Amino acid sequence: MPTRLLLLSLCLSLLLDTTTAHAATSPPISDEAIAAYVPRHGRTRPVIAVLGENRMTELVDFVVPYGILKRADIAEVLAVAPDPGTIKMLPALSVAADISTAEFDARHPQGADYLIVAATHHNDDARLLAWIRAQAGKGATLLGICDGVFSLAHAGLLNGRRATGHWYSANNRQAQFPKTQWLEQRRYVVDGPIISSSGVSAAMPVSLALVEAIAGRTRAQQLADELGLADWSATHDSRAFTLQRADYLTLAGNWLAFWGHETLIIPVQAGIDEIALALTADAHARTYRSQVLSSATAPLLTRSGLRLIPDRVHGEPGMHSLSIGKGPASHALHQALADIANRHGAATARLVALQLEYPSPYLASVTAP
Structure with missing residues (x-):
């Protein structure tokens, strides 16, 4: 399903659902620890597969763990999909798998040490599920990012x-x-070899928790400092995330205001910070006002070696350039929300923060346009 049609279906489902989606609350906890890595199969470094589905995979869920773990330089990290080639991301951008599931099995018949499962639109795909079960059977620790837990x-x-x-x-x-x-x-929740995380932005802290499990707290802290992330504990107040009447009105108003829709172009080049790119593109593409495309002359490698497949749109009328904020990668989301508030108002910035389950001052804004 094209991204805009999928977003419309999600929009309609939100408008028709008048309940607040919260299960029975759980008592707050200070932390959950992922068990320390124990080498297997004579490996000197663990093998980590970051799994997506070719047709539609959540952008931040996939790219952020890949980028953080590659940047940590503590494991062999591979971007994996059922088929070789392109992984279409939701709500924006496309990347290429490093390897297909069949190719991974040929290279690592003993399986991955860790399997990271991003949220996908086709989360009950038979091939995807069979491979996840096979990796679990080979002893992999599984980590579901956001609604990757459905798989x-x-x-x-x-x-x-x-x-x-x-x-x-x-x-x-x-x-x-x-x-x-x-x-x-x-x-995030750790239940033995099964780890799961809350909404999209939780990809950052849970990835650092995995770095700590593999390489220790000092390495995780070094990487957190580089990323500009102050904390990677499991502490989280999910009660701050709830849709109110004003949010429904903002969503509907943004979608229906076709005259105010825009296409935003992110010029990309080799070595671009894929974490900051993913956070920026994901946020802007969730406003129900903007389509986000990347612009380059050919596929290129990001800072951590992920192959980005640009949309190759150049200077078309009505398109606006979108830049990625400077500074540590984790700050890109805060800067993107500020830009969204300037473009479309604080209510839209709140709507985006809700979708990304990102603690933000904009959550306090509930005024409809």
């Missing part, structure tokens, strides 16, 4: 376990998978 659940790996996901999907998860204990009030 773990569809694979039958969460029965009797504790888990979490995006705040908005709480009721849906509870209804579909009642044998799982769904928790709130935390950025």
Whole structure:
């Protein structure tokens, strides 16, 4: 389904759903620790597969863990998809898989040490689920980012376990998978070899938690300082995330204001910071006012070696250039929200922060346009 049609279907589902999507609350906790890495199969470094689905995979869920773990330089990290070639991202951009699942199996028949599963539109795809189950059977630790947890659940790996996901999907998860204990009030949940995280922006802290499990707290702290992230604990107040009447009106108003829609172009070049790029593009593409495209003459490698496939749109009428904020990568999301507020108002910035489950001062803004 084209991205704009998918966003419209999500828009309609939000407008028709008048309930607040929260499962039974869980008591706040200070932290959850991922077990320290234990080498297997004579490997000197762990093998980490970051799994997406070629047709539609959530951008930040996939790119941020890949970028953080590659930047940490503590493992062999591979971008994996069922088919070789392009992975179409939601709500913007495209990247290329390093390797297909079949190619991964040929290279690493003993399986991955860690499998990171991004949220995908086709989260019950039979090939995807079969490969996830196979990796679990080979002893991989599984990490579902945001609603990547649906793939773990569809694979039958969460029965009797504790888990979490995006705040908005709480009721849906509870209804579909009642044998799982769904928790709130935390950025991520660790249940032995199964790890799950809350909404999109939780990809940053849970990835650092994995760095700490593999290489220790000092390395995780060094990387957090570089990224500009003050904390990667599981502490989280999910009660701050709820849709109010003003949010529905903002969403509908933005979608219906066709005359005010815009196409934003991000010029990209080799070595671009893929974490900052993903956070910026993802945020702007969630306003229901903007389409975000990348511009370059050919596919290129990002700072961490991910192959970005540009949209190759150059200087078309009505398009506006969008720049990525300077400074540590994690600050890109804060800067993107500020830019969105300037362009479309604080209510739209709040709507984006809700979708990304990102603690932000804009959550206090509930005034419809």
